[in-house]
Amino acid sequence: MISFRFVESVDSDYQDFVFKNYYDELLVGRSRRCHLVLEDPDISPIHFKIFIENDNLLVATMSDEKMHINGKKFKGTKKLNLGDKVTFGANQIEIIEFKTLSFPSLDLEKLYEDAVNKSPELENIISLLERELLYLESKQNVQE
Secondary structure: OEEEEEEEOOOHHHOOOEEEEOOOEEEEEOOOOOOEEOOOOOOOOOOEEEEEEOOEEEEEEOOOOOEEEOOEEOOOEEEEOOOOEEEEOOEEEEEEEEOOOOOOOOOHHHHHHHHHHHOOHHHHHHHHHHHHHHHHHHHHHHHO
16 A cells, blocks of 8 residues: 655645555556546656555656656655655655555455356356456557
8 A cells, every 4th residue: 555645736636635545556647547647747648656565665767757756856766765755747745654455365266166156147247257358458459
């Protein structure tokens, strides 16, 4: 989980907004492919990513545009600490929390068997969903 507060933002809706993401990676930029999308002409479509690796919070630039951590310009990948302020374009965020979330492992095969045994028509529904997902994935691959 990655959590930060907007200190400054081009989007007034984000001013003093606390953003909490329950994944170990967060993409930030103008692109709709990002987890956090900002309409700032001074940032790239995918400007940077924040991610957790080996219980450390890291930030990696994904653009040639300027970024600063606590007022110091940086490029590449850098470790972040609680309280660090990351500035990009006309935005600034302050890191307020991060931790790796652990989820119990699931035995998907057993879940599938149990579901199908309880309701045999689920096997047909699951099969239809799998085919649809494969079709959509192949369609997206063609577009890229």
